[in-house]
Amino acid sequence: MELNENARVDTSQVEDRRGSGGGGGMGIPIPIGGGRGGIVGIIIAVLVALVGGGFGLNAATNGGGSEQGDNTSLEQKCSAQDALQQLDCRNTLYVNSIQAYWRTAMPEVFGEQYRPSKTVFFSQNVSTGCGAADSGVGPFYCPADDLVYIDLTFYRLLADQLGAQGEFAQPYVLAHEYGHHVQDLLGTEAQMRRQQQRDPQNANTLSVKLELQADCYAGAWAKNATGTADEQGQKIFKSITDQDIQQAIDTAEKIGDDAIQQRSGRPVNPDEFTHGTSEQRKQWFTKGFSTGDPKACDTFGGSL
Numbered sequence: 484m485e486l487n488e489n490a491r492v493d494t495s496q497v498e499d500r501r502g503s504g505g506g507g508g509m510g511i512p513i514p515i516g517g518g519r520g521g522i523v524g525i526i527i528a529v530l531v532a533l534v535g536g537g538f539g540l541n542a543a544t545n546g547g548g549s550e551q552g553d554n555t556s557l558e559q560k561c562s563a564q565d566a567l568q569q570l571d572c573r574n575t576l577y578v579n580s581i582q583a584y585w586r587t588a589m590p591e592v593f594g595e596q597y598r599p600s601k602t603v604f605f606s607q608n609v610s611t612g613c614g615a616a617d618s619g620v621g622p623f624y625c626p627a628d629d630l631v632y633i634d635l636t637f638y639r640l641l642a643d644q645l646g647a648q649g650e651f652a653q654p655y656v657l658a659h660e661y662g663h664h665v666q667d668l669l670g671t672e673a674q675m676r677r678q679q680q681r682d683p684q685n686a687n688t689l690s691v692k693l694e695l696q697a698d699c700y701a702g703a704w705a706k707n708a709t710g711t712a713d714e715q716g717q718k719i720f721k722s723i724t725d726q727d728i729q730q731a732i733d734t735a736e737k738i739g740d741d742a743i744q745q746r747s748g749r750p751v752n753p754d755e756f757t758h759g760t761s762e763q764r765k766q767w768f769t770k771g772f773s774t775g776d777p778k779a780c781d782t783f784g785g786s787l
């Protein structure tokens with residue numbers, strides 16, 4: 484993968500809350516509502532499994548998600564010559580590419596306008612519209628405030644503890660989260676929550692379908708990513724190689740429910756799957772990538 488060093492990093496699409504300490508808000512608790520498994524990003528189940536602790540998102544003790552970020556230093560850093568050497572600037576550019584894709588694809592494919600969603604960079608803990616969260620939950624999307632949340636140190640954990648190496652794991656993770664945003668905009672997410680309430684026995688299966696669709700959307704972005712550009716029309720990626728795509732597939736495999744359960748030393752129990760097996764995650768990312776068409780991501784339409 485090669486990024487175009489002439490592409491402008493648009494920091495207005497992220498909110499830097501890393502300096503603010505996070506947490507501790509005194510707002511009124513906002514219940515997450517419905518099942519909580521699928522709301523939060525791919526990796527949450529991972530970390531819950533790894534760390535063995537609570538969920539991180541706790542509606543009973545949360546703040547109201549009223550913190551403000553401060554992008555001043557990020558803006559400076561990301562307009563400098565060596566911006567693309569910086570993890571946070573690169574991730575901002577990935578967000579720019581993913582949103583540029585959906586801005587075009589959503590009207591084309593689904594006949595609906597895309598509404599941008601910011602990514603919040605936080606460190607350690609943060610209050611969100613879905614409750615207070617700490618880094619242990621991994622990256623996630625909150626439908627209540629339409630924001631993606633990530634503590635960028637997560638990537639180190641992904642590499643060191645889950646063995647998902649390679650730079651392209653990063654845009655894959657972000658594209659998965661933006662897949663949830665698209666599901667939110669299309670009403671897929673809300674529909675799925677209602678289905679879960681009607682049919683609690685199948686709550687996990689429904690969650691798996693939502694997650695695999697987000698993987699497939701990530702694949703569709705990956706296929707079209709080299710066509711994305713910044714506001715001045717500068718291409719964001721110079722190239723994306725087969726090896727990059729392999730890194731995304733590899734990451735998808737590493738965070739399959741069965742792989743996670745095995746890794747945590749627990750017996751593999753399909754009843755507890757909420758995100759899909761390694762094989763399924765690989766398959767659906769690949770389906771999105773090979774077709775380049777989000778319409779092909781119909782995980783709710785038939786068998787997985």
Ligand SMILES: [Zn+2]
Binds near residue numbers: 521523526
């Ligand atoms: Zn997810």
